[in-house]
Structure formats: structure tokens, C-alpha cells
Amino acid sequence: MEFRELPPVKEQIMKCVRCGKCRELCPVFGEIGIENASPRGHVFMVQMLRDGKVEPTSEVYERLGQCLMCETCSANCPSGIDVHELNAAARAYLTQNNPNRGKDFLYGNFWTKPELMKQSIKLASLAQRMGLQKLARNIGLTRLLPGDLKDAEKILEHIPPRSARSTLPAFTPAQGGTKYRVGYFLGCGTDFLSPEIAQATVNVLSRNGCEVYIPEGLKCCGLPHIANGKLDVAQQLTIHNINLFKKLNVDYIITDCGSCSATLTEKNLHFVLQGTTYQEEAADFAARVMDLTVFLVDVLDIQVDVHTDRKWRVTYHDPCHLVNAQGITAQPRELLRRIPGVELVEMPQAASCCGGSGTYSVTHHQVSMQILDKKMSNAVSTGADILATCCPSCIMQLNFGCRRSNWDAEVLHPVVLLDRVYQQAPAAV
Numbered sequence: 001m002e003f004r005e006l007p008p009v010k011e012q013i014m015k016c017v018r019c020g021k022c023r024e025l026c027p028v029f030g031e032i033g034i035e036n037a038s039p040r041g042h043v044f045m046v047q048m049l050r051d052g053k054v055e056p057t058s059e060v061y062e063r064l065g066q067c068l069m070c071e072t073c074s075a076n077c078p079s080g081i082d083v084h085e086l087n088a089a090a091r092a093y094l095t096q097n098n099p100n101r102g103k104d105f106l107y108g109n110f111w112t113k114p115e116l117m118k119q120s121i122k123l124a125s126l127a128q129r130m131g132l133q134k135l136a137r138n139i140g141l142t143r144l145l146p147g148d149l150k151d152a153e154k155i156l157e158h159i160p161p162r163s164a165r166s167t168l169p170a171f172t173p174a175q176g177g178t179k180y181r182v183g184y185f186l187g188c189g190t191d192f193l194s195p196e197i198a199q200a201t202v203n204v205l206s207r208n209g210c211e212v213y214i215p216e217g218l219k220c221c222g223l224p225h226i227a228n229g230k231l232d233v234a235q236q237l238t239i240h241n242i243n244l245f246k247k248l249n250v251d252y253i254i255t256d257c258g259s260c261s262a263t264l265t266e267k268n269l270h271f272v273l274q275g276t277t278y279q280e281e282a283a284d285f286a287a288r289v290m291d292l293t294v295f296l297v298d299v300l301d302i303q304v305d306v307h308t309d310r311k312w313r314v315t316y317h318d319p320c321h322l323v324n325a326q327g328i329t330a331q332p333r334e335l336l337r338r339i340p341g342v343e344l345v346e347m348p349q350a351a352s353c354c355g356g357s358g359t360y361s362v363t364h365h366q367v368s369m370q371i372l373d374k375k376m377s378n379a380v381s382t383g384a385d386i387l388a389t390c391c392p393s394c395i396m397q398l399n400f401g402c403r404r405s406n407w408d409a410e411v412l413h414p415v416v417l418l419d420r421v422y423q424q425a426p427a428a429v
Contacts, residue, residue: 003093004050007274008085013047015079016040022073022083027353028066031370037066039073039083046090056097061229064090066364068357069227070320071262075327085271088226095229107230111188111220112237118163121192157403164191164198165214172202172212179209179300183250185241185264185289187257188220189392197392197412200419201256201292207422208300215244221263222272224358231272238272242285252299253285256292256415258328258391259358262321264289291322292415293331293390302338304418306425310341312417315384317375317398318351319391332390335414339421348378356397368397369404376401379409387411 003009022039023029029038036045042064048054064087073083095103110116164186182205190197205212219241222234245253255261262268266286273282296302314336322328329351336344355361355371375398379387387398387409398411 006089009050009089012081015081016043025072025076027371031367036063042087046086056094058098061094068360070353071324075324091229092231107225107228108233160195164195170214172206174209174211175207178211180251181211183245183248183253184212184214185253185255186214187260190257194392197256200416203419204415208302213248221260223259223263234272242281253289254292254295258319258322261291262325293335297331297334304338306421308341308421312341312386313343313384314386314388315345315347315382317389319394320353323351339418345382347382354394354397356393358393372401376405380407388414
């Protein structure tokens with residue numbers, strides 16, 4: 001569909017009443033403090049782009065690229081404007097007008113081929129374990145990297161040697177009686193960077209009466225592509241994944257990644273697939289997608305009847321794509337409360353962004369770090385032993401924040417802590 005005819009661009013821009021509430025809430029504007037970095041400024045920019053008052057240049061993309069796509073503005077806009085959709089639509093239009101070979105390869109080729117990604121991650125892990133990353137830092141090679149990469153590469157402190165997909169079976173039976181047949185949407189972040197989350201997810205679901213299916217050939221949810229102007233590729237990935245899960249005939253499609261579940265909501269799929277014939281199938285698909293913590297608390301209503309002598313002081317960070325895009329705040333906390341030995345302590349401004357937002361910590365590293373430092377100050381103030389959250393991207397960012405703040409806390413997904421407790425008890429029968 002042509003840029004100017006996209007519903008967000010055609011219908012939503014004129015809703016803006018210039019109130020400026022979005023400026024008060026935007027984490028990027030809070031650091032940069034200039035109008036063109038604010039959501040309101042981005043709405044104006046998209047309007048001028050639509051009306052031909054500015055040319056679709058790479059400079060315009062750089063302005064719009066300052067946005068985290070955290071959806072804080074969209075969730076709190078009094079006029080109901082989906083600013084992130086306006087921004088995504090404009091980025092796609094600008095990318096079409098400013099082709100980039102590097103971006104085309106990364107998002108159009110590399111990030112659409114799970115096997116290629118797996119082999120590349122294995123090589124990166126091997127290089128890291130051989131000390132090549134540290135050597136490159138020590139002799140100054142990393143300073144030759146372009147832009148923020150020379151600083152951002154430090155975030156990847158530990159790359160696992162094996163992906164989750166390479167260790168998990170395509171089918172895991174339920175322990176005891178079968179309650180549900182679930183498909184597991186194993187996202188890229190969990191698969192390649194946090195495989196322990198995937199293992200814990202499968203263990204916990206199986207233990208609580210779920211048959212777990214991981215479809216062969218599953219690809220990225222498409223969020224990195226949406227955020228980086230490759231909306232056409234996100235559309236292809238979405239259709240591919242819908243067709244995969246359609247063959248499984250599962251009761252639910254579970255994901256442990258807040259970014260994946262946000263991307264797979266009916267609202268977002270409607271945006272991604274507009275102009276295609278997949279709207280009805282997408283609605284059926286989205287109706288079965290559920291965040292892991294919501295499924296465990298609201299559907300399975302798990303009760304963790306396990307004794308442990310361990311005690312954990314836990315604080316929780318709300319991933320933007322859970323709290324803003326889906327309004328999910330209660331279930332992750334309730335799940336933590338149900339884990340024996342957990343004392344849940346709220347941090348100030350738990351729903352504030354950590355500054356990670358997938359690739360943002362690489363493309364806008366300095367601003368990302370300023371936002372992260374505020375988050376870490378709030379987290380450290382709790383005196384917690386564990387910093388829990390439900391997004392692999394946030395986990396990676398917060399792990400770096402702990403190192404940056406010299407805070408000896410463990411960052412993990414609630415399901416990992418739950419699985420650790422389960423491992424101390426006999427399997428369900």
C-alpha cells in the first residue's frame with residue numbers, strides 16, 4: 001500500500017492537538033530535550049513527509065530514527081494516536097527511497113535465515129571464548145568500528161555457544177495428564193542470546209500439563225525489520241510464521257519475549273499485513289498468542305507447591321512492549337509472588353524504559369546509556385538480589401547496566417527462577 005494511503009498516515013495525523021503530553025513521557029526527549037526528538041515532533045515530520053514539504057532523505061530517517069519505538073507515547077496519547085505506527089510507516093517509505101546495501105543484507109537476508117544466524121552466532125561465541133573480543137579491545141581495534149559500535153560491542157559480554165533450537169526437541173510431551181497443546185514461538189533473542197529461558201519455558205510448560213511444539217523453520221517475529229524500515233520483509237516473515245503455526249493446530253501460541261508477543265498482537269498484525277489477504281488468518285493467529293506469564297497465571301493458574309530454603313529479594317522491570325503495547329503488568333509480578341522464597345520489591349518507575357529496545361542500544365548507544373543509567377539507579381535502590389524482566393533484549397541491556405553500575409545482581413526471566421525451584425522437587429505425576 002502506498003505510504004500516503006496507509007491508515008495511520010492518512011487518518012491519524014490530524015488527531016494531534018499539540019498538547020505535548022508525549023514530550024513529558026518520552027525517554028529520548030528527556031535526554032535530548034529538542035522538539036524534533038519528541039513524539040510530537042515526529043508526528044509533524046511524518047505529516048510534512050506525507051504532504052511533500054520535506055523530501056524523503058536519509059537525514060529525515062535519522063531524525064525519526066531517534067525514536068525507541070517503546071510505545072510510551074502511543075499508550076498515553078489523549079487523542080489515541082499510534083505514533084509508533086506513523087514512525088514505522090515513515091521509516092519504511094524513507095528506506096525505499098534511500099536503499100542501503102548493509103541494511104538490505106542485515107534485515108532482508110541475514111535476519112530472515114535462522115540457520116545463517118545460528119552459524120554466525122556460533123562463530124561469534126567461539127571468537128569470544130578464544131578471547132578475540134577482549135584482545136581487539138586491548139589493542140584498540142574496536143575503536144576503528146563505525147559510529148557507536150566501538151562502545152556498543154561491550155554489551156555482548158557473553159554469547160552462548162549453542163542456540164536454544166539446537167538443544168530443544170520439536171516436541172516435548174506433557175508431564176502427567178495433558179491440559180493443552182501449545183506452540184512455542186521461540187524468538188531470536190531467547191534462541192540465540194538467552195537459551196536458558198527457552199529451556200526453562202519448555203520445562204515449566206511441560207511440568208504443568210502442556211504438550212509443547214516448536215515448529216521447524218520458525219523465523220523472526222519481524223520487529224527488528226519494522227523498527228528499521230523493512231516493513232515489506234516483516235510482512236513476509238509474518239505470513240511465513242502464520243502458515244507454520246496453522247499446520248500445528250495448537251490451543252495457544254506462547255512466547256516468553258514481550259517484544260515478540262507485542263509484535264504478534266492483532267493490532268500490530270493488522271498494521272503489518274494491511275493491503276494483503278491475510279487479515280482474517282492473522283486475527284485467528286493473534287487470538288491464540290499469549291505471553292508466557294499471562295498463560296501461567298490466568299490460564300493454568302499454577303500453584304507452586306514446592307519447598308525451598310532459598311530466599312530471594314526480587315525487583316521487576318516492566319518491558320515497554322509488555323506494559324505499553326499490551327498493558328501486561330500484573331501477571332509477571334503475580335508469577336514471581338507465587339514462587340516460594342521470593343520477596344518482591346517494587347523499584348521506582350518500574351515501567352520506565354531501559355533504553356535497550358533491540359537494536360537501539362547499538363544505533364544510538366550514548367542516548368541508550370543515559371536512559372539505562374536512570375533505570376539502574378532505580379533498580380539498585382531496591383537492594384534486590386535479582387532483577388527480573390520478561391524480554392531478552394531488556395535482559396541483555398540490564399545485564400550491561402549491572403556491570404556498568406558495579407551492582408552484583410542477577411538479571412533473569414521469572415520463568416528461569418521458577419524452573420530453578422522446580423528442579424529441587426520431583427517431577428509432576
